[in-house]
Amino acid sequence: MDISRRDFLAAVTTTAGAATFVSALPRRQPDFAGEMSIQGVIDLILRDLPTDPIPETVDTVKIGDTRQSVSGIAVTFLATSAVIEAAAAQGANLIITHEPTFYNHLDETDWLKNNPVYDAKVSLIERHGVVVWRLHDHLHRTQQDDITHGVLRTLGWEAFASPEDNYLCKIPKSSLADLADFLKHRLGAQAVRTIGDPEMPCTGIGVLMGAWGGRRQIEYLSRADVDVVICGEAREWETTEYVRDANEHGMAKGLIVVGHALSEEPGMAWFSEWLRPRVPGVDVVHIPAGDPFRVV
Numbered sequence: 001m002d003i004s005r006r007d008f009l010a011a012v013t014t015t016a017g018a019a020t021f022v023s024a025l026p027r028r029q030p031d032f033a034g035e036m037s038i039q040g041v042i043d044l045i046l047r048d049l050p051t052d053p054i055p056e057t058v059d060t061v062k063i064g065d066t067r068q069s070v071s072g073i074a075v076t077f078l079a080t081s082a083v084i085e086a087a088a089a090q091g092a093n094l095i096i097t098h099e100p101t102f103y104n105h106l107d108e109t110d111w112l113k114n115n116p117v118y119d120a121k122v123s124l125i126e127r128h129g130v131v132v133w134r135l136h137d138h139l140h141r142t143q144q145d146d147i148t149h150g151v152l153r154t155l156g157w158e159a160f161a162s163p164e165d166n167y168l169c170k171i172p173k174s175s176l177a178d179l180a181d182f183l184k185h186r187l188g189a190q191a192v193r194t195i196g197d198p199e200m201p202c203t204g205i206g207v208l209m210g211a212w213g214g215r216r217q218i219e220y221l222s223r224a225d226v227d228v229v230i231c232g233e234a235r236e237w238e239t240t241e242y243v244r245d246a247n248e249h250g251m252a253k254g255l256i257v258v259g260h261a262l263s264e265e266p267g268m269a270w271f272s273e274w275l276r277p278r279v280p281g282v283d284v285v286h287i288p289a290g291d292p293f294r295v296v
């Protein structure tokens with residue numbers, strides 16, 4: 001029997017309330033304000049995150065002088081110009097961003113020479129003397145995938161997660177429409193987009209936040225134990241058309257697209273809480289980048 005949306009919300013809320021997030025306590029408790037360099041903070045994070053070293057990584061300093069003392073840390077999904085302004089206004093000189101600063105995965109900037117938007121953003125960063133450091137690969141490669149862990153916490157779905165697969169949840173039966181509505185409200189979206197029969201029953205959920213690419217999204221959608229994939233973004237001529245074809249061939253599959261920023265911001269919120277006790281005396285703020293789109 002389908003559960004009502006209210007029961008569904010109650011179930012996940014209870015689960016969220018019972019959830020525990022016990023990080024290992026920091027090993028020492030000095031006051032780091034004014035005495036630790038930004039490079040020291042970066043080194044500390046890379047040391048304490050339970051990830052094997054990643055030789056080829058995008059988790060590099062994008063701009064700024066890391067030898068300066070850290071005055072405050074802002075954590076965000078993406079260092080937008082508005083986030084940079086807000087971080088500086090709150091006294092932060094280190095911005096930890098999950099996604100790129102300069103509009104491509106490797107933050108290559110050769111192609112942006114004399115680009116007015118790039119120039120304006122660099123000027124803004126230099127004016128405030130902030131350092132932008134990306135933290136992407138190391139968060140996704142922890143055993144629990146810290147980004148997904150933060151999302152499951154926000155959704156109250158930790159108890160529903162498969163012990164074998166970080167990205168698979170078995171939730172109480174819900175219609176696709178109710179599930180979409182739930183995600184919209186939990187993630188603070190103006191709208192989410194769905195493909196599939198709104199009344200289709202959903203229990204097996206692939207929680208593939210961010211942009212996994214068509215093949216990996218379709219791999220999950222092809223599994224018998226996956227009814228729906230939730231993603232940040234999907235190429236509209238790949239995954240979305242696979243789901244449309246599946247339904248036209250009588251296979252009930254659903255896709256819910258929530259937007260990349262909203263899909264991963266809860267992971268960075270979780271990370272800011274992980275970081276705070278490790279840098280005593282330094283303010284760590286989470287500044288959501290927000291949804292870049294406006295729905296009309």
Ligand SMILES: [Zn+2]
Nearest residue numbers: 098147210264
């Ligand atoms: Zn990510």
